[in-house]
Amino acid sequence: MEGQPSARATGTAPGLQRADGSPVRVLVVDDEPSLAELLASVLRYEGWEIRTAATGSIAVRTAREFEPDAIVLDIMLPDFDGLEVLRRVRTMLPHVCVLFLTARDSVQDRINGITAGGDDYVTKPFSLEEVLARLRGLLRRAGMARASSGTELTVGDLTMDEDAREVRRGGERIDLTATEFELLRFMMRNPRRVLSKAQILDRVWNYDFGGQAHVVELYISYLRKKVDTGREPLIHTVRGVGYVLKPPA
Amino acid sequence: MEGQPSARATGTAPGLQRADGSPVRVLVVDDEPSLAELLASVLRYEGWEIRTAATGSIAVRTAREFEPDAIVLDIMLPDFDGLEVLRRVRTMLPHVCVLFLTARDSVQDRINGITAGGDDYVTKPFSLEEVLARLRGLLRRAGMARASSGTELTVGDLTMDEDAREVRRGGERIDLTATEFELLRFMMRNPRRVLSKAQILDRVWNYDFGGQAHVVELYISYLRKKVDTGREPLIHTVRGVGYVLKPPA
DNA sequence: GCTACTTCTGAGTATCCTCTGAGCCCCTCG
DNA sequence: CGAGGGGCTCAGAGGATACTCAGAAGTAGC
Numbered sequence: 375m376e377g378q379p380s381a382r383a384t385g386t387a388p389g390l391q392r393a394d395g396s397p398v399r400v401l402v403v404d405d406e407p408s409l410a411e412l413l414a415s416v417l418r419y420e421g422w423e424i425r426t427a428a429t430g431s432i433a434v435r436t437a438r439e440f441e442p443d444a445i446v447l448d449i450m451l452p453d454f455d456g457l458e459v460l461r462r463v464r465t466m467l468p469h470v471c472v473l474f475l476t477a478r479d480s481v482q483d484r485i486n487g488i489t490a491g492g493d494d495y496v497t498k499p500f501s502l503e504e505v506l507a508r509l510r511g512l513l514r515r516a517g518m519a520r521a522s523s524g525t526e527l528t529v530g531d532l533t534m535d536e537d538a539r540e541v542r543r544g545g546e547r548i549d550l551t552a553t554e555f556e557l558l559r560f561m562m563r564n565p566r567r568v569l570s571k572a573q574i575l576d577r578v579w580n581y582d583f584g585g586q587a588h589v590v591e592l593y594i595s596y597l598r599k600k601v602d603t604g605r606e607p608l609i610h611t612v613r614g615v616g617y618v619l620k621p622p623a
Numbered sequence: 624m625e626g627q628p629s630a631r632a633t634g635t636a637p638g639l640q641r642a643d644g645s646p647v648r649v650l651v652v653d654d655e656p657s658l659a660e661l662l663a664s665v666l667r668y669e670g671w672e673i674r675t676a677a678t679g680s681i682a683v684r685t686a687r688e689f690e691p692d693a694i695v696l697d698i699m700l701p702d703f704d705g706l707e708v709l710r711r712v713r714t715m716l717p718h719v720c721v722l723f724l725t726a727r728d729s730v731q732d733r734i735n736g737i738t739a740g741g742d743d744y745v746t747k748p749f750s751l752e753e754v755l756a757r758l759r760g761l762l763r764r765a766g767m768a769r770a771s772s773g774t775e776l777t778v779g780d781l782t783m784d785e786d787a788r789e790v791r792r793g794g795e796r797i798d799l800t801a802t803e804f805e806l807l808r809f810m811m812r813n814p815r816r817v818l819s820k821a822q823i824l825d826r827v828w829n830y831d832f833g834g835q836a837h838v839v840e841l842y843i844s845y846l847r848k849k850v851d852t853g854r855e856p857l858i859h860t861v862r863g864v865g866y867v868l869k870p871p872a
Numbered sequence: 873g874c875t876a877c878t879t880c881t882g883a884g885t886a887t888c889c890t891c892t893g894a895g896c897c898c899c900t901c902g
Numbered sequence: 903c904g905a906g907g908g909g910c911t912c913a914g915a916g917g918a919t920a921c922t923c924a925g926a927a928g929t930a931g932c
Binding site: 588591592611 | 918919920921
Binding site for chain 1: 877878879880881882887888889
């Protein structure tokens with residue numbers, strides 16, 4: 375919710391934009407309107423220009439006219455499937471990046487061929503942070519990084535290499551589980567900003583997660599044990615509001 | 624609530640307006656007329672242009688014609704719910720900010736993803752200051768800040784970073800509870816202006832709070848202990864009238 | 873299909889916050 | 903000089919919030 379844009383403007387996370395400085399363009403293709411809208415609003419908030427399409431044929435038409443830099447593409451579509459969409463789009467936009475959305479039990483072997491081409495995929499239900507991270511990765515590798523600043527996040531003496539999935543505090547390696555890593559990444563992308571539990575749930579947990587904010591407390595507790603134990607704490611509780619990650623004053 | 628407008632004209636708080644200099648437009652949607660009017664009057668004092676709507680269908684129609692920058696939107700509406708309203712409005716106004724109003728006991732069936740796209744929510748019963756603060760935050764992040772002045776409030780050597788919820792006096796950190804923070808924020812947004820206890824109650828405490836003005840005295844006392852102890856006082860009592868926050872002459 | 877790990881639920885505990893009530897002080901005014 | 907009103911502060915009850923543990927359910931890897 376609060377403040378990604380200004381965070382990007384003033385924070386440490388590198389922004390992404392086209393070579394000419396105009397905003398990155400992303401086409402979102404999913405036949406479920408609420409999910410497409412959810413994705414669109416998150417990506418829009420990232421400062422990008424977004425269009426949505428609900429069917430394969432609309433997607434192809436929209437891509438032709440919109441000329442996106444990236445496409446978030448559901449494999450399963452009412453008319454023809456995502457791979458077919460990609461085949462048609464690639465003829466006019468050979469360099470477009472694609473992030474596929476797939477069902478968990480969907481045909482894995484077909485996916486494998488995809489990633490070879492530099493594209494990527496996430497399985498439904500996904501977390502929004504994961505979609506964002508993968509999209510950023512695709513765009514960065516496609517040469518859309520504004521600064522040459524790499525993939526490293528830093529808060530105080532805590533560092534995170536997103537690609538290598540490596541976290542260190544004062545040089546010492548810290549092992550994190552998948553969820554712990556996502557949570558810490560979200561916090562490191564929004565340092566010095568108080569994040570509510572609802573905000574964290576919405577971003578870090580899968581979009582269909584029905585549980586309570588209590589899990590956030592639990593994972594904060596895990597993180598503290600691994601990141602803050604015996605050191606100057608970086609994770610702080612703001613009672614009644616949320617949590618904030620910040621370097622010691 | 625007397626006279627906020629002139630406070631803004633002379634105060635230090637950064638104003639918000641559209642890129643072309645015209646006032647920010649906000650649509651308030653709630654089926655309870657008295658609450659909608661309460662909100663409308665407070666937001667009008669902020670210098671914004673306000674319309675209200677009591678049902679979802681009226682809200683959609685009004686949004687189309689009014690083209691608001693932000694919408695304060697009750698989730699529970701007589702015809703169709705707030706999410707549906709948003710979905711319809713977003714197709715024509717993709718960048719509109721939304722502040723949802725939700726009942727406290729509907730926290731159980733919390734709606735996923737509300738905060739993900741930069742939108743926000745407050746639970747009923749809320750305090751008007753909270754609604755204002757969140758709305759300002761949404762609008763600021765949507766790029767509606769007049770000055771580039773960030774999120775910082777200043778009165779004398781007292782500073783407040785609203786996003787980080789950090790308060791300092793002369794560089795030294797001051798820890799405040801949620802209510803203390805809200806009270807101080809209200810005073811810092813209205814410096815050199817005498818605020819009556821009734822006024823403070825109406826703004827800082829929830830609108831259904833039944834207690835006495837005595838709590839205001841109590842919290843002023845808390846604040847003084849944390850903010851003014853051992854220093855030139857910033858908080859002054861105006862006997863029989865209220866309190867005023869101002870830098871030393 | 874078994875094992876190891878991760879994730880989540882629930883309960884208990886500790887801590888913190890908010891508000892009420894009471895007593896005191898100070899100022900004002902008779 | 904005394905009474906009364908307004909304001910200040912202390913202390914404590916009650917409630918809300920957050921933390922942690924232990925174990926169940928789910929997932930992945932062998």
